[in-house]
Amino acid sequence: MIVEINLLPKKEPKNVVFLFITVIITAIVLIAAAVFYVLIDRAETQIDSLEKELKQTQALQAIEQQKLADMQSVKEIEELDKTVQWAKDYPLKMVPLLRNMTKLLPERGFIMNFSYAEDGTVTVSVQFDTSEQAAYYLKRLSDAKFIADVQLKSLTAVNANEKSDEQGTTEEQVVPRYLAQYEMHIRKQALEEKEKPS
Numbered sequence: 643m644i645v646e647i648n649l650l651p652k653k654e655p656k657n658v659v660f661l662f663i664t665v666i667i668t669a670i671v672l673i674a675a676a677v678f679y680v681l682i683d684r685a686e687t688q689i690d691s692l693e694k695e696l697k698q699t700q701a702l703q704a705i706e707q708q709k710l711a712d713m714q715s716v717k718e719i720e721e722l723d724k725t726v727q728w729a730k731d732y733p734l735k736m737v738p739l740l741r742n743m744t745k746l747l748p749e750r751g752f753i754m755n756f757s758y759a760e761d762g763t764v765t766v767s768v769q770f771d772t773s774e775q776a777a778y779y780l781k782r783l784s785d786a787k788f789i790a791d792v793q794l795k796s797l798t799a800v801n802a803n804e805k806s807d808e809q810g811t812t813e814e815q816v817v818p819r820y821l822a823q824y825e826m827h828i829r830k831q832a833l834e835e836k837e838k839p840s
Contacts (some may be wrong), residue, residue: 645792668790674788691769699718712739715781718755725823735834736758738834739764739788740753740756742786742788743783745764746779746782746783746786747768747779748770748775748778748779749777750768750770750771750775751768751770752768753766753768754767754768754769754821755767762828762830763825763826763827764825764826764827764828765795765823765824765825766823766824766826767821767822767823767824768821768822768823768824769800769819769820769821769822770819770820770821771817771819772820773797773820774801775820776794776797776820776822777794779822779824780792780794780822780824783824787829787832788828788829788832789826789827789828789829790826790827790828790829791824791826791827792824792826792827793824793825793826794822794823794824795823795824795825796821796822796823797820797822797823798820798821799818799819799820799821800818800819800820800821801818
């Protein structure tokens with residue numbers, strides 16, 4: 643009989659399953675890392691393209707806003723030009739008109755209120771001592787060359803009573819004043835000719 647003596651340690655069989663699982667897990671991790679890298683790269687590329695698009699949109703918006711601002715400034719300039727032209731062509735100069743109307747007033751006549759409408763209508767309220775002075779002023783206005791037509795709209799008496807309380811009530815009678823309201827249309831050319839120095 644032969645006895646076999648093996649002094650070398652016996653090798654354990656390799657666990658193929660463990661090795662196989664390790665290789666599969668490593669492969670899955672590598673594939674997942676590759677997929678993750680590709681997804682991150684795509685996301686970064688998409689972010690870069692969106693940032694470029696945003697910058698282009700902001701640049702276009704700035705250009706459009708500048709164009710709009712330029713258009714608004716052009717409109718403002720046109721409006722200012724129209725305003726200047728309107729001021730040059732203003733229908734009536736008030737100082738010569740008031741000067742000529744004041745010359746026609748009687749000695750105790752006072753202009754209390756004056757208004758001018760853009761259609762060329764002048765409304766004036768004048769205070770007089772007597773109603774005859776109001777009629778006299780109406781006649782002088784209608785005869786004036788710079789007045790196209792004039793109307794007496796109203797004539798009212800304004801009483802100015804003074805009361806004092808010294809040992810009873812006393813009243814002093816004051817002559818009433820008359821407030822006349824006239825409405826007139828002005829001849830601009832006649833007024834300008836009258837104002838020209840001779």
